[in-house]
Amino acid sequence: MSIKGFNSKAVHAGDLYIPEIGNVTTPIFEDSTYRYPNNSESTIIDNTSKSTFLYSRWGNPTVQSFENKYKSLEKTDHAVAFSSGMGAITATVLSIMKSGDKMLAINVLYGQTYYFFARTLKSYGITVDMVSVDDMNKLNISKENYKMIYIESIPNPLMDVLDIKKIGEYCRKKGIILVVDATFASPYNQTPVDFGADIIIHSGTKYIGGHSDILIGVVGCNSDDYYNGIVGMRKTLGATPDAFQAYLAYRGLKTLGLRMERHNINGMKIAEFLSSSDKIMEVFYPGLRQGKYYEIAKTNLRGFGGMISFKLKGGIAESHKFIGSLEIPMPAVSLGGVESLITIPAETTHSEMSEEERNKSGITDNLIRLSVGIEDSEDLIEDLQQALAKI
């Protein structure tokens, strides 16, 4: 079989061909239900029930085609798609953690994940201890009987990098389930299963979809038990994606490798440009040699991606002036699309933290987060240059 490389798999793996039709791409099956019984000899099996398709909250052929393509790239045996990244996170954790169980997480997490861990799980009798990224990387953690360790491989907004290799070894030794949200890396830059992660989660809304036009989530794992539990929880919570949403994610995956190549190149060029500007105090990007996490990034990532944050010299007024002067990056939250987006985390993604908490975590008013798109880097740099000149 010559379908081995990332891009060959991205284009061809998991496609749903129907010989009677001769289709070239997976069709969109907007069916809520299917004929039952279906005794056709050539029937396609629903992975979730190991039987014929029955009802789309359980499994849908278009959703399954996306899952099959994704799992070939993530290098996992199983994949489960969700109606959003949060659907994927909540269903995964709830399928494993029970009242009285304890888990450990990093203390910088996507805001809604933080809320789910700190508030929702707590109210269900599940203990979530949190440590800093540096303590997690150094395995400077208590010897509690943790059932799960949950990390984001590149946490927002300071682009730290988690040493999944080291944490994965620790988890294997201790029999702890390692769950990795690898949204910022995408399966092109990182496949955490290589480092011993048990479950990988993506907000497919970001790089996987790649066009800022869908919400979707996806989970990959090798264990049949975790897979069955996660599928069961999806069915119960009703967080299955719609076929059209899954089709756009399936289509997004076909160009993930090409897009990530450009995100990686643009990210590096722009991080280097920003580092050379006298209007900027500090740049946070995993690929910068002078960065705190560069050595970890080199062993844990194949590419450094398009997410950069940086601190302007100045405060909120300068941040507004700078963002308002840009012509290409649009002021918006979210990330990973073909178009560059820019935001002030203190005002958007991290606005629910108190000013004191933000300052302690380094999320100051002059911190800007840039999701570098696939535009021409020369245009982006010229635009950033003219906006920096205005402050």
Ligand SMILES: Cc1ncc(COP(=O)(O)O)c(C=O)c1O
């Ligand atoms: C790292 C990370 N994980 C999960 C999510 C949640 O994904 P969604 O918005 O698709 O529910 C986000 C959203 O921004 C995110 O940045």
